[in-house]
Amino acid sequence: xxxxxxxxxxxxxxxxxxxxxxxxxxxxxxxxxxxxxxxxxxxxxxxxxxxxxxxxxxxxxxxxxxxxxxxxxxxxxxxxxxxxxxxxxxxxxxxxxxxxxxxxxxxxxxxxxxxxxxxxxxxxxxxxxxxxxxxxxxxxxxxxxxxxxxxxxxxxxxxxxxxxxxxxxxxxxxxxxxxxxxxxxxxxxxxxxxxxxxxxxxxxxxxxxxxxxxxxxxxxxxxxxxxx
Amino acid sequence: xxxxxxxxxxxxxxxxxxxxxxxxxxxxxxxxxxxxxxxxxxxxxxxxxxxxxxxxxxxxxxxxxxxxxxxxxxxxxxxxxxxxxxxxxxxxxxxxxxxxxxxxxxxxxxxxxxxxxxxxxxxxxxxxxxxxxxxxxxxxxxxxxxxxxxxxxxxxxxxxxxxxxxxxxxxxxxxxxxxxxxxxxxxxxxxxxxxxxxxxxxxxxxxxxxxxxxxxxxxxxxxxxxxxxxxxxxxxxxxxxxxxxxxxxxxxxxxxxxxxxxxxxxxxxxxxxxxxxxxxxxxxxxxxxxxxxx
Numbered sequence: 001x002x003x004x005x006x007x008x009x010x011x012x013x014x015x016x017x018x019x020x021x022x023x024x025x026x027x028x029x030x031x032x033x034x035x036x037x038x039x040x041x042x043x044x045x046x047x048x049x050x051x052x053x054x055x056x057x058x059x060x061x062x063x064x065x066x067x068x069x070x071x072x073x074x075x076x077x078x079x080x081x082x083x084x085x086x087x088x089x090x091x092x093x094x095x096x097x098x099x100x101x102x103x104x105x106x107x108x109x110x111x112x113x114x115x116x117x118x119x120x121x122x123x124x125x126x127x128x129x130x131x132x133x134x135x136x137x138x139x140x141x142x143x144x145x146x147x148x149x150x151x152x153x154x155x156x157x158x159x160x161x162x163x164x165x166x167x168x169x170x171x172x173x174x175x176x177x178x179x180x181x182x183x184x185x186x187x188x189x190x191x192x193x194x195x196x197x198x199x200x201x202x203x204x205x206x207x208x209x210x211x212x213x214x215x216x217x218x219x220x221x222x223x224x225x226x227x228x
Numbered sequence: 229x230x231x232x233x234x235x236x237x238x239x240x241x242x243x244x245x246x247x248x249x250x251x252x253x254x255x256x257x258x259x260x261x262x263x264x265x266x267x268x269x270x271x272x273x274x275x276x277x278x279x280x281x282x283x284x285x286x287x288x289x290x291x292x293x294x295x296x297x298x299x300x301x302x303x304x305x306x307x308x309x310x311x312x313x314x315x316x317x318x319x320x321x322x323x324x325x326x327x328x329x330x331x332x333x334x335x336x337x338x339x340x341x342x343x344x345x346x347x348x349x350x351x352x353x354x355x356x357x358x359x360x361x362x363x364x365x366x367x368x369x370x371x372x373x374x375x376x377x378x379x380x381x382x383x384x385x386x387x388x389x390x391x392x393x394x395x396x397x398x399x400x401x402x403x404x405x406x407x408x409x410x411x412x413x414x415x416x417x418x419x420x421x422x423x424x425x426x427x428x429x430x431x432x433x434x435x436x437x438x439x440x441x442x443x444x445x446x447x448x449x450x451x452x453x454x455x456x457x458x459x460x461x462x463x464x465x466x467x468x469x470x471x472x473x474x475x476x477x478x479x480x481x482x483x484x485x486x487x488x489x490x491x492x493x494x495x496x497x498x499x500x501x502x503x504x505x506x507x508x509x510x511x512x513x514x515x516x517x518x519x520x521x522x
Contacts, residue, residue: 079315087299
């Protein structure tokens with residue numbers, strides 16, 4: 001496919017480069033995620049709490065790793081100038097970084113999301129947890145999009161660390177908030193998967209906000225005055 | 229003839245520095261040396277030409293293409309290496325070579341192998357184990373072997389030991405045997421520039437002081453030593469960039485030397501003891517101290 005204005009062959013090469021650079025570490029995250037899912041699947045109170053905690057930790061770590069290694073480290077170690085000296089425009093670079101990051105993050109993310117739903121569906125865990133778990137994953141996706149955008153738009157390491165830690169730490173209040181919404185928490189101990197209006201609204205808001213943040217960042221990135 | 233690059237009214241402002249109103253061009257097939265002290269604006273100019281930075285004002289054309297609008301077309305035929313550019317330290321040089329080869333169709337594997345031997349680099353070694361000199365040579369190899377029409381090199385020999393510096397300069401000289409290739413390089417080391425450049429440009433305080441072909445530059449400048457005292461009114465002697473009285477000897481650094489000037493000096497009662505050519509470094513330092521007029 002030839003998209004006018006985009007250097008697709010080089011974009012693909014840059015995505016493949018990022019994948020190659022980080023695949024071993026990502027495999028480790030997936031392995032840890034699978035271990036957490038095994039704990040969840042044991043459906044014992046202690047293993048459920050340990051497994052869900054570990055799953056969130058692995059998700060957050062995978063998100064932070066993906067951003068810090070492919071974007072922050074590239075800037076810090078001065079490899080950004082090397083990449084930007086290749087035949088790419090700022091938009092090509094942005095798309096390569098965005099897609100590369102989405103691939104490197106979404107692969108473990110989707111493996112863990114699919115695994116979580118499968119574990120809930122095929123073990124004695126109540127199926128009503130599927131909605132709750134999906135919204136928690138949706139939150140991690142939004143927090144990841146925000147952190148990725150800050151990393152692309154802001155060069156300050158301090159702000160990037162703040163954005164990553166801040167957005168991910170807010171997962172606790174978010175889980176508590178879900179617990180306060182009866183239309184969501186009321187079904188977590190039942191076998192019914194109920195996509196109530198608040199649940200659908202939250203999920204939609206997470207997806208729309210994630211996309212909006214990334215599009216706005218792309219717009220801002222293409223107007224940056226320097227790339228080194 | 230196509231210009232390798234041409235900039236007009238180029239301006240780039242930072243908080244504490246501004247590159248101001250630079251107009252400069254270089255025909256294809258030439259080598260231009262950019263001379264300037266730290267913070268003069270050499271790196272800023274090279275970053276603007278390579279598309280790593282955007283100008284606040286002015287126009288940039290590289291290899292016949294407008295920058296940054298046509299930067300992909302430009303970067304296909306451009307090599308850029310700067311002192312602060314780094315490669316992926318966890319990967320080997322071979323990985324980098326394969327990566328660059330997959331992007332640039334003009335990659336010359338035989339030449340890359342020759343450069344590996346000449347630079348004494350191990351392709352299978354990860355960059356993390358490379359010394360500074362090896363890293364610089366690896367970056368230059370990745371640029372040279374893609375056979376770019378225009379090479380932009382920012383301080384390519386800084387921090388290299390004498391042997392590595394000689395290897396790099398020799399490789400650059402080889403590239404310059406091909407008349408179609410152009411090189412713009414900056415250096416603190418005026419000897420390197422004097423050795424390789426056809427044209428010399430002085431940059432200082434964000435401004436272009438002078439840009440001329442090397443021969444006329446070196447021909448015009450002279451160090452004249454006279455017996456006697458400096459007579460007068462400096463405004464009447466615009467050819468003279470600097471004077472220094474040392475006892476009864478007077479040293480003059482002349483920016484536009486001519487026989488007529490010698491006659492005028494003799495007419496002032498000065499006895500000419502010697503007239504010597506000046507090194508590029510001496511010319512540059514004198515130009516900067518004289519306030520910019522070369």
